[in-house]
Amino acid sequence: MTITRFAPSPTGYIHVGNLRTALMNYLIARKAGGTFILRVDDTDPERSKETYVDALKEDLEWLGLTWDRVERQSLRLDRYHAAAERLREMGRFYEAFETPTELDLKRKKQLNMGRPPVYDRAALVLGEAEKDALRTERGPGVWRFKLHQERIEWTDGVLGNISIDAASVSDPVLIRGDGQVLYTLASVVDDTEMGVTHVVRGSDHVTNTATQIQIIEALGGAVPSFAHHSLLTGPQGESLSKRLGTLSLRDLRAQGVEPMALLSLMARLGSADPVELRSDMAELIDGFDIDRFGSAPTKFDEADLFPLTAHYLQLLDHAAVAPTIAAIGVPDDLAAQFWAVTRKNITTLHDLKGWWEMFRDGAEPDIADEDRAFIAEALALLPEGPLDETSWGTWTAEVKEKTGRKGRGLFMPLRKALTGQAHGPEMAQVLPLLQVIRARA
Numbered sequence: 001m002t003i004t005r006f007a008p009s010p011t012g013y014i015h016v017g018n019l020r021t022a023l024m025n026y027l028i029a030r031k032a033g034g035t036f037i038l039r040v041d042d043t044d045p046e047r048s049k050e051t052y053v054d055a056l057k058e059d060l061e062w063l064g065l066t067w068d069r070v071e072r073q074s075l076r077l078d079r080y081h082a083a084a085e086r087l088r089e090m091g092r093f094y095e096a097f098e099t100p101t102e103l104d105l106k107r108k109k110q111l112n113m114g115r116p117p118v119y120d121r122a123a124l125v126l127g128e129a130e131k132d133a134l135r136t137e138r139g140p141g142v143w144r145f146k147l148h149q150e151r152i153e154w155t156d157g158v159l160g161n162i163s164i165d166a167a168s169v170s171d172p173v174l175i176r177g178d179g180q181v182l183y184t185l186a187s188v189v190d191d192t193e194m195g196v197t198h199v200v201r202g203s204d205h206v207t208n209t210a211t212q213i214q215i216i217e218a219l220g221g222a223v224p225s226f227a228h229h230s231l232l233t234g235p236q237g238e239s240l241s242k243r244l245g246t247l248s249l250r251d252l253r254a255q256g257v258e259p260m261a262l263l264s265l266m267a268r269l270g271s272a273d274p275v276e277l278r279s280d281m282a283e284l285i286d287g288f289d290i291d292r293f294g295s296a297p298t299k300f301d302e303a304d305l306f307p308l309t310a311h312y313l314q315l316l317d318h319a320a321v322a323p324t325i326a327a328i329g330v331p332d333d334l335a336a337q338f339w340a341v342t343r344k345n346i347t348t349l350h351d352l353k354g355w356w357e358m359f360r361d362g363a364e365p366d367i368a369d370e371d372r373a374f375i376a377e378a379l380a381l382l383p384e385g386p387l388d389e390t391s392w393g394t395w396t397a398e399v400k401e402k403t404g405r406k407g408r409g410l411f412m413p414l415r416k417a418l419t420g421q422a423h424g425p426e427m428a429q430v431l432p433l434l435q436v437i438r439a440r441a
């Protein structure tokens with residue numbers, strides 16, 4: 001049974017970087033017919049906010065990334081303390097009292113001597129009396145996991161064979177002085193107790209994985225398969241970390257990006273396969289293979305989402321967009337016709353409003369002086385009675401004959417006069433719709 005999880009910390013809105021993690025875990029679970037857990041990593045009571053929990057659920061629902069179960073770390077604190085107690089009993093957990101300033105000083109000294117800044121385990125040699133004195137003076141210490149100083153190895157689903165020397169890593173702090181359980185311990189306990197089989201996350205977690213493997217082994221759990229996807233960069237390879245705040249899923253949604261466009265891009269970006277628009281989740285699941293992803297940083301350009309969105313919208317029938325069309329005030333009986341006329345001329349659904357207002361209120365075209373008389377003459381030739389899709393052809397043929405204009409000089413002023421724009425929908429479709437709408441105005 002495949003079990004995966006997406007484990008965001010609810011300390012902000014989730015962004016495209018988080019989405020990559022969520023989507024990969026989701027697709028792996030769905031492809032295997034397994035379970036996808038939404039795990040809320042909320043052990044930090046100060047930074048975790050309920051509004052972000054609600055927001056991230058809403059964002060995942062918008063994308064159709066449905067979870068089978070929600071877990072909250074804040075409700076499982078007793079499990080983490082029980083695991084901590086076991087580590088204490090087996091001699092793998094020790095209390096340390098250095099202040100952040102002291103640790104910083106130690107690190108600087110090590111770096112000056114050309115040594116890696118690894119915690120020196122000074123706390124290991126403290127006697128009980130010394131610890132009592134430090135506790136009285138400084139309050140409770142932090143709890144560190146004592147790593148076995150050997151190589152930690154695993155075959156990573158993206159990075160291949162990884163080997164990390166535990167001696168080059170500091171013994172991780174798992175519980176803070178104020179008693180707050182930190183992510184590394186909580187995550188390991190959850191992954192083990194929930195039977196998580198595959199952990200996919202960003203490559204910024206590689207060192208965490210090394211220490212987590214030792215903690216899992218100490219606690220007697222089964223080590224899951226790990227895969228670390230590369231981090232996203234901007235189009236020029238620049239770090240996205242500062243911009244991620246503006247690449248939240250809700251910003252993209254507000255800009256009119258369609259879920260399938262975003263999912264199609266994210267399911268392929270950074271893989272050996274081309275980005276292709278997928279029309280539904282089943283296709284996305286079918287076409288996903290984590291083995292195809294490379295370890296190089298992945299360039300993300302938000303601009304790529306818009307052609308995919310436009311392409312996706314072109315494939316929809318009007319029923320799929322009926323609520324949006326109704327919301328901008330298009331009468332129900334004209335909705336299908338309005339959609340047929342506009343759907344190839346929008347980038348996002350937001351563009352529909354502009355077209356509707358143009359049809360309803362008329363346009364303010366920018367007409368060249370030499371075209372004014374021509375337009376007046378042409379409009380006078382518009383056939384009487386109801387117009388249909390053949391009317392544009394018949395009308396312009398007659399205008400051509402009467403005025404001698406042809407090609408661009410004939411069509412462009414008429415398009416501009418009727419739609420206010422130099423580009424846009426098929427005029428053969430525009431003409432009949434315009435007639436009905438204007439007749440009702």
Ligand code: GLU
Pocket residue numbers: 007008009041183187200201205
């Ligand atoms: N809460 C962690 C994060 O957002 C989860 C990492 C993991 O997947 O284990 O970075």
